Amino acid sequence: MTGKRIVIFMGPPGSGKGTQAARLESKYALKQLSTGDMLRAAVTAGTELGVKAKSIMDAGALVPDEVMVGMISERIDQPDCAKGFILDGFPRTVPQAEALDAMLAAKGVAISAVIELRVEDRILFDRITKRVAEAGANVRADDNADTLRKRLEVYHQQTAPILPYYGTxxxxSVVDGTLPMDAVTRELEGILEER
Known part of the structure; x- marks a missing residue:
């Protein structure tokens, strides 16, 4: 597993992490791993983890660390992660960051870059209002202003403290997530070219 490029996207819900990770995925042969997507797939499949995770996610709370790290550990051993991967939505707490570091170290790899997409809360509420209006009947159950408010509280209390952890x-690296989408992508590409 040597030579892997491991990138972590940080930022509040709705900051564009998933969109930008998808844009970089093919260019750099990095598999986008969204823990939210992994969990939603488990919910859809009705697995034991999925049933347990559904009630937790619907409440805007976090799934237990050992479940997430174990799921990621298994996932990154798959062939499509051979050249590396982008983690979108994990870690969300300092203990998760420490557990992730330990798991990666046991595999003989380390994080290449941590990129924060910085967006103010008021802009995120504008974005979710627009997304719900555009999605209509296809909107996710957890895609609403009340859930966003809860998720932002969790982000500011539990996830934002990770930023200094990686900073030290x-x-x-910090990117202004309010820039036009293509400009954000160019900034991200510049960071990846350096690492």
Missing amino acids: KGLL
Whole structure:
């Protein structure tokens, strides 16, 4: 597993992490791994983890660390992650970051870059209002202003403290997530070209 490029996208819900990860996925042969997508797939499949996770996610709370790290550990051993991967939505707490570091170290790899997409809360509420209006009947159950408010509280209390954790390791870069989508992508590409 040497030579893998491992990138973590940080930022509040709705900041564009998933969209940007998808844009970089093919260019750099990095598999986008969204823990939210992994969990939603488990919910759809009705697995034991999925049933347990559904009630937790619907409440805007976090799934237990050991479940998430174990799921990621298994996933990154798959052939489509051979050249590396982008983690979107994980870690969300300092203990998760520490557990992720330990799991990666046991596999003989390390994080290449941590990129924060910075967006103010008020802009995120504008974005979700627009997304719900555009999605109509196809909107996700957890895609609404009340859930966003809860998720932002969790982000600011539990996830934002990870930023200094990675900053002290020299891994953190910040990108203005309010820039036009293509400009954000160019900024991200510049960071990846350096690492």
